[in-house]
Amino acid sequence: MTPVGVLGAGAFGTALAISMARQGPVTLWARDAGHARDMARTRENPARLPGARLPDALTPAADIAALAGCGPILLAVPMQRLRQVLADHRDRLAGHPLVACCKGIELQTGLGPLAVIAQVLPGATAALLTGPSFAADIARGLPTALTLACADADAGRALQARLSTANLRLYRSTDTLGAELGGALKNVIAIACGAVIGAGLGDSARAALMTRGYAEMQRLALARGARPETLAGLSGFGDLALTCTSELSRNYRLGLALGRGEGFDPAITVEGAATARAVAGADHGVDLPITDCVVGLLDGTLSMSGATETLLARPLKEE
Ligand SMILES: NC(=O)C1=CN([C@@H]2O[C@H](COP(=O)(O)OP(=O)(O)OC[C@H]3O[C@@H](n4cnc5c(N)ncnc54)[C@H](O)[C@@H]3O)[C@@H](O)[C@H]2O)C=CC1
Numbered sequence: 001m002t003p004v005g006v007l008g009a010g011a012f013g014t015a016l017a018i019s020m021a022r023q024g025p026v027t028l029w030a031r032d033a034g035h036a037r038d039m040a041r042t043r044e045n046p047a048r049l050p051g052a053r054l055p056d057a058l059t060p061a062a063d064i065a066a067l068a069g070c071g072p073i074l075l076a077v078p079m080q081r082l083r084q085v086l087a088d089h090r091d092r093l094a095g096h097p098l099v100a101c102c103k104g105i106e107l108q109t110g111l112g113p114l115a116v117i118a119q120v121l122p123g124a125t126a127a128l129l130t131g132p133s134f135a136a137d138i139a140r141g142l143p144t145a146l147t148l149a150c151a152d153a154d155a156g157r158a159l160q161a162r163l164s165t166a167n168l169r170l171y172r173s174t175d176t177l178g179a180e181l182g183g184a185l186k187n188v189i190a191i192a193c194g195a196v197i198g199a200g201l202g203d204s205a206r207a208a209l210m211t212r213g214y215a216e217m218q219r220l221a222l223a224r225g226a227r228p229e230t231l232a233g234l235s236g237f238g239d240l241a242l243t244c245t246s247e248l249s250r251n252y253r254l255g256l257a258l259g260r261g262e263g264f265d266p267a268i269t270v271e272g273a274a275t276a277r278a279v280a281g282a283d284h285g286v287d288l289p290i291t292d293c294v295v296g297l298l299d300g301t302l303s304m305s306g307a308t309e310t311l312l313a314r315p316l317k318e319e
């Protein structure tokens, strides 16, 4: 069997590689050669997934040429780095089915992962893997369900069969836009929910924010042509529920820090910050009050009390 390739040895790339290596060969490329060599020697990736052991069928690689012998290649880098990664390795990636594993909207263009892939590698078979999944859970072999979205239904079926594992149950969709937006926008609402809890505003306020945040996600996604059932699935509601309620979420933890008036390590990958700015700054004619408040909190132009007053003072309306 040709190996599955994984580009990006971060938490998610490593976790997916571990899960898939339990059923077949996987090549995991790390951009830092020393990191790849350390993983090959120690059989772990402690900086990104402490305590997780790399199965024997997982081969860390320092040279991206190692991906040439793979079948599908999973792109597990942050959304704001995706375009550069694709441009840097275009020739190596050409001809392989590409599965974007990142969640976000590109700040400069307002595009999602699959549109970026289409721009850099026109004609590539591309899919998106998204949904409620903490890397630590996947690496531990805990049951996880994800959405595998691909505009080409046949390719999506083949990728679903190829990438599903004993603990990763993949559901197919052809609504790539809806799946992208669900995974991207839930991170923004998670920051807001963390801020509410961090500020001590309570679980009722968080529940209200999750619910109205879901309404905001639906408004924007439907305005951009997504299908409502997609946002009600794993990539939208499912991931929103997970990310807004767990301190395993980095977006939620950033929100906690904002609510408490504390700092947060800028080296930690938090996709929701750039996505909030990308979406708030775009001209889509959709009212996004929670997203606007998140941007204000991130930029320091809005206090928690100001954000709370802004949302509570909005004109009364039907739900
Ligand atoms: N960590 C998690 O539990 C989950 C993460 N995701 C998504 O996975 C994506 C990746 O995030 P994580 O793996 O969690 O972040 P991470 O911060 O753990 O890892 C990011 C990885 O990308 C690599 N990278 C960055 N720029 C690169 C470049 N130019 N070339 C090659 N590699 C580069 C870094 O070296 C690092 O290994 C994000 O979009 C995130 O939303 C999705 C579901 C779960």
Ligand SMILES: O=C(CO)COP(=O)(O)O
Residues within 6 Å of the ligand: 103, 131, 132, 133, 134, 187, 190, 239, 242, 243, 248, 249, 250, 251, 252, 269, 270, 271
């Ligand atoms: O996307 C995720 C869970 O589905 C991971 O969440 P964070 O990026 O907030 O850590």
